[in-house]
Amino acid sequence: MPIYEYKCAGCGEVFEVILDIDGAAPSCPTCGGHECRKLIAAPAIHVKTDHATARIEKRVRDYLIDGKVSDARRFADKAASMVKSDRVKRIADRLHKKSGK
Numbered sequence: 001m002p003i004y005e006y007k008c009a010g011c012g013e014v015f016e017v018i019l020d021i022d023g024a025a026p027s028c029p030t031c032g033g034h035e036c037r038k039l040i041a042a043p044a045i046h047v048k049t050d051h052a053t054a055r056i057e058k059r060v061r062d063y064l065i066d067g068k069v070s071d072a073r074r075f076a077d078k079a080a081s082m083v084k085s086d087r088v089k090r091i092a093d094r095l096h097k098k099s100g101k
C-alpha cells in the first residue's frame with residue numbers, strides 16, 4: 001500500500017495516510033480540517049529514491065540545455081541501471097525516443 005504525506009493547512013500537522021490516489025484529500029487527524037495538502041507526489045516509502053531522481057532529472061536537463069543529447073542519454077541509462085525508479089526509466093526511455101529523429 002502506498003503511503004502519502006499530507007500537511008494540514010489549519011494546524012500544520014503532518015501526517016501519513018495510506019490510500020489509493022483518488023483525488024480526495026483526507027481530513028486532519030488532529031483538528032479534523034479538510035484543507036490538507038499532499039507533500040510529495042510519490043509514496044513516502046520512496047522518498048530517498050525521489051531525491052536521487054530529482055538530481056538525475058536536473059543533470060539530464062543540464063545536458064539537454066547544452067545540447068548534449070547523447071551524454072544525457074548515456075547518463076540516464078546509467079542512472080536507470082543504478083536507481084530502481086520507474087521515473088528514471090521513463091526519463092531514459094524518453095531520451096531514446098527523442099534521439100530517434
Ligand SMILES: [Zn+2]
Nearest residue numbers: 008011028031
Ligand atoms: Zn489539522
